[in-house]
Amino acid sequence: MPNVFQQPPLKASRELYEGKNPMATVYVMESSGGMVAGDRNDISIRLKPGSDVRMIQQSALKIYRSHTGETCVQSIDVQVEEDSRLEWMPEVIIPFADAKFQMDTTIRVAKGSKLLWGEILAPGREKRGEVFDFTSLKSTMKIAVDGELVAFDAIHFTPDTMHYAQLGMLEEALYIGSIWLVSETSSEIDLRNIQESMQVGNGLRAGITRLSSHAVHCRFLGVDQWQLQQEMKRVFTELAVRM
Amino acid sequence: MKQPSAVSNNRSNTGATPTDLQFLRLLQIHDSAFPIGSYTQSYGMETYIQEDIIRSKEHLIEFCSSFLHQNLVYGDAILIQDAHAAARNKDSVRLLELEQLCGAIKLAKESRDASVNLGRQFIRTIAPLVEDPFFDEWQNRIKLNEVKGHYAISYGIYCAVSEVAVHHAVLAYLFASINGLIQNAVRAVPFGQNTGVQAMHELSEEVVHATELVTTLTEADLCNNALGIELASMKHEYLFSRLFIS
Numbered sequence: 001m002p003n004v005f006q007q008p009p010l011k012a013s014r015e016l017y018e019g020k021n022p023m024a025t026v027y028v029m030e031s032s033g034g035m036v037a038g039d040r041n042d043i044s045i046r047l048k049p050g051s052d053v054r055m056i057q058q059s060a061l062k063i064y065r066s067h068t069g070e071t072c073v074q075s076i077d078v079q080v081e082e083d084s085r086l087e088w089m090p091e092v093i094i095p096f097a098d099a100k101f102q103m104d105t106t107i108r109v110a111k112g113s114k115l116l117w118g119e120i121l122a123p124g125r126e127k128r129g130e131v132f133d134f135t136s137l138k139s140t141m142k143i144a145v146d147g148e149l150v151a152f153d154a155i156h157f158t159p160d161t162m163h164y165a166q167l168g169m170l171e172e173a174l175y176i177g178s179i180w181l182v183s184e185t186s187s188e189i190d191l192r193n194i195q196e197s198m199q200v201g202n203g204l205r206a207g208i209t210r211l212s213s214h215a216v217h218c219r220f221l222g223v224d225q226w227q228l229q230q231e232m233k234r235v236f237t238e239l240a241v242r243m
Numbered sequence: 244m245k246q247p248s249a250v251s252n253n254r255s256n257t258g259a260t261p262t263d264l265q266f267l268r269l270l271q272i273h274d275s276a277f278p279i280g281s282y283t284q285s286y287g288m289e290t291y292i293q294e295d296i297i298r299s300k301e302h303l304i305e306f307c308s309s310f311l312h313q314n315l316v317y318g319d320a321i322l323i324q325d326a327h328a329a330a331r332n333k334d335s336v337r338l339l340e341l342e343q344l345c346g347a348i349k350l351a352k353e354s355r356d357a358s359v360n361l362g363r364q365f366i367r368t369i370a371p372l373v374e375d376p377f378f379d380e381w382q383n384r385i386k387l388n389e390v391k392g393h394y395a396i397s398y399g400i401y402c403a404v405s406e407v408a409v410h411h412a413v414l415a416y417l418f419a420s421i422n423g424l425i426q427n428a429v430r431a432v433p434f435g436q437n438t439g440v441q442a443m444h445e446l447s448e449e450v451v452h453a454t455e456l457v458t459t460l461t462e463a464d465l466c467n468n469a470l471g472i473e474l475a476s477m478k479h480e481y482l483f484s485r486l487f488i489s
């Protein structure tokens with residue numbers, strides 16, 4: 001890594017290599033244990049031409065109760081330059097009861113470069129019965145390939161004023177998973193085959209679709225976190241091999 | 244007919260009252276027989292119908308309500324409002340941004356394609372009836388494939404150059420979208436005609452509230468919380484037998 005600038009509580013590990021594999025693995029660590037009212041995390045990632053990187057979040061991101069009424073903000077800005085490849089392995093984002101959270105992710109991918117990105121949102125500390133008890137959660141994900149905006153995924157949940165279980169909304173689902181793929185070879189991937197081999201059921205639903213500019217999006221809605229994560233990992237790995 | 248500019252338009256401060264002619268124009272373009280193919284689109288509803296989830300009037304209303312309040316209001320409706328304003332200001336740069344946003348928020352391929360197909364068919368059908376240089380320029384950009392031609396954007400521009408107030412443009416669009424879905428459900432589930440009529444009657448009030456809400460929203464509010472519908476729209480691509488294109 002030519003340049004690393006970090007301030008606590010955020011920290012990037014040094015790059016790690018598995019054997020002779022040229023892919024660098026970097027862990028993103030958050031040492032504070034979670035975000036508290038008004039905290040702001042800014043993460044900027046720039047892959048110089050020819051880079052091959054896998055980034056892994058070390059742990060789930062917890063958003064604590066907003067006792068001051070302020071919103072926690074996490075901003076991730078990614079630039080993938082020419083002939084590069086970036087994988088971002090997701091960890092779960094957990095908004096606690098009365099949390100206010102805004103998450104803005106912007107990813108710019110150069111023509112011909114590759115991206116595989118995942119994200120998982122939890123309804124709260126579900127096993128404690130804390131489900132959609134947060135105050136607000138706003139998440140925007142923008143992906144531009146060679147200057148063209150190919151995806152603008154925005155959700156804004158305010159559980160007090162919306163019926164998230166309504167038909168057409170989340171229905172019985174509690175967890176939301178997303179995978180984004182950008183790769184010029186994605187046009188060769190048989191999406192029907194992936195769709196039909198999804199291990200769904202028991203509350204897990206999934207769908208895969210093509211975006212413009214060789215991008216693919218996959219969404220998971222699930223009741224059980226473990227089941228959703230396992231299936232997401234399986235699809236993530238399958239796409240990683242084919243990208 | 245050349246349209247007067249906004250500055251010299253002596254009807255501009257009574258924009259919330261459509262003239263009889265503007266009212267009839269809206270009725271015509273939103274008629275289910277207007278040839279832009281809205282009767283071929285279900286936006287994911289057919290997946291629910293095949294999974295036997297929409298079985299009663301109550302289910303249909305619940306589904307349409309989610310589509311209205313959690314998808315259309317925070318998506319197409321905001322874009323129509325902004326496209327209307329941009330067209331009145333003759334701001335092509337802004338319209339190009341809105342076009343990109345309109346495509347990017349529709350993640351499911353079939354719903355995105357539907358938006359472009361309806362938009363292109365709308366422009367082709369309406370173009371011979373409109374005389375406005377700004378509208379012609381937009382039509383030309385679509386012909387040259389400089390823009391995709393999403394329905395919400397072209398519709399917003401048409402309403403602006405035809406002096407249809409933005410309030411009525413949004414109100415009519417939301418009503419027609421929901422009415423179209425209900426008509427399609429009546430044919431596909433199938434429901435009796437009376438079920439469809441009653442469902443639309445109940446939802447009309449929600450359409451009015453939704454239109455009011457849109458006036459308070461801006462581009463910063465764009466979002467889609469109707470994730471179940473979006474997922475169903477993605478899965479629709481892979482259904483084996485289908486009545487609808489989306």
